[in-house]
Each structure stands twice: as structure tokens, then as C-alpha cells.
Amino acid sequence: MKPSILGHERILKLLPSLSSQSLLFTGPEGVGRRAVARWYAYGLNCAHGFPGCGQCPSCRLEEPTDYLEIAPEAETKTGRKARNLQIRLEQIAPREDGGENLLDWLSTYPRFRAKVAVIDGAHLLNEPAANALLKVLEEPPAYARLILVAPSREMVLPTLASRSLELAFGPLPEETLHGLTRDPEVLAYAEGSVGRVRWALDNPALFNQLAGRAQGVLQSLGKGPAQTLEALGPLLETEGGLSYLARKLGQSLPPEDPRRAEALLSLHQAQEALSAYVSEDLVLNWLGLRLWAAAQGRETLSGH
């Protein structure tokens, strides 16, 4: 079955002609990097070449053949929770008590022509795993294609990035998403991510809840810091919740209003802190105060 791809025409045109065995797909979450990797895998193994015909034995498979996705895991073997998500050595190279891993998987021939391995979260490889992967990238089997997926090139170890050809995925333009929805709220939440549009359309109740909560934060700003804090909590727990709030906030105040810039800056800093694994409670408390103060046109003591 061929996955249908929205947008990214330039990349789809380019991919079939590339001979590089190691690619780096960069871009924001949900824009379709994994979908394109699967499309690529179908095309490589299609009896008739690109794009996958949908008819031959390989294309008829529900999942692309000889296709492996490796993603970061949070749990350690001992059951102790790892502090950060990581791709660990046993996912890349065989270990005594390990399970499926990239090296073993690559050591057998493909059923048709190619094997495609996706390292989803290449910026989250721990050091031993990155070193093991580097050896694969230096001398991959002729039938292998490796696709590293990461938010940006800068976040990937230079030794890995320098051996890979980068294809940058941008957010999808709104017109492209219009095929799925024209709901302005969903489009504001999506920010060019087809993954978010699909989530919102598949989970209308959850999405309405999210929209209601963002509205709740905006209303709380006129009340008090405790109300802001309370309204903010659930938004932090939803993927994309804070950037959706930023959009709503941006729309609710005129561009020249100094409170707007201050509030948007706070939201941006909170997102950065969360992606650096600063404790959610800490970020929540800080952001609640900052947002409320920004809305009053004041600066907090810790602000500058």
C-alpha cells in the first residue's frame, strides 16, 4: 500500500535520483518525514521503480518490506526510568541479552532490492550508539539506505551529519492542508504539521478541550496569577499546546502592543526549557507568573 504524501513535492522529485546511502531528514515534528521515508522504501523495492506502483508484490504489502524504524526509548532494562529519551547501543549493535538491532537486521539480504532503516530521533542517540551507527554509515551494505530523522542538522553529531545528505522538510503551507480541513482553529494548531491536523480531526473532543483550555488561559490573564497557573497546566501536557497558545495570544493582541511581545517571548522560552528537559513544574510556575505579569504590562523580578 502506498502512503499518500501531502506536499514536499521537491523532495519527492529529488529522492529517486539520489545515490547517497545515508540521508538526514530534518524538520519539525509531524510534517511527514517518516511518511516520506516509507514512500521511499516502497519506491526502492517496486518492480517498476518510483513512485511505487501499488500493484507489484512489494507495493501490495500493507507495510513496506525490509523497512525498520528505530526510535528512542525511555525505559532502561532494569526498569528504572531513564531521565531522557535515548537511542541506546543495544538498538544499533548486537548485545548479549539484546533484541532486534540495526546491525543484525542489516546483515541479511533484502527480499527485493533495498533495506531502509530509519533512525527516528538521531539527535537522541547516546554516545556508544552513535559510534556504532557511525561504523555502519562509513561502510553500509550496498542494498542499505539509512535515514536519520532529526529536528535540525545542528542537533545531530557532526560525524553523523557530515556523512549524510540533508533533506530539509519545511512546515506545509496552509493551502496544502486545506485538502484535509479548513477549520481555522485546527490550522492554527497545526502550524503546517499534517500530523497535528490528523490528530485534531481524529480526536475532536480532545482538540476542543485543548482549544477551550487555550481560551481559558487568555481569560485568566485578566484575573490573577493563580488562575493563569491553573489554566496553563493542562496545555503543557498536550503536544503543541504551548505553541497553539502562542498563536492565540498573538491573535488576541495587536502587533504593536508591548505585552504581546513579552508574552510570546515567555512562551518561547518555556518551550525551549521544556525541550531541554527542565522540570515541567518549574516551567509551569515560571511561565504562569511571567505570562500574567506580561499581560499586566509589568516585569517580574526574575524576568530580566
Ligand SMILES: [Zn+2]
Ligand atoms: Zn510496485
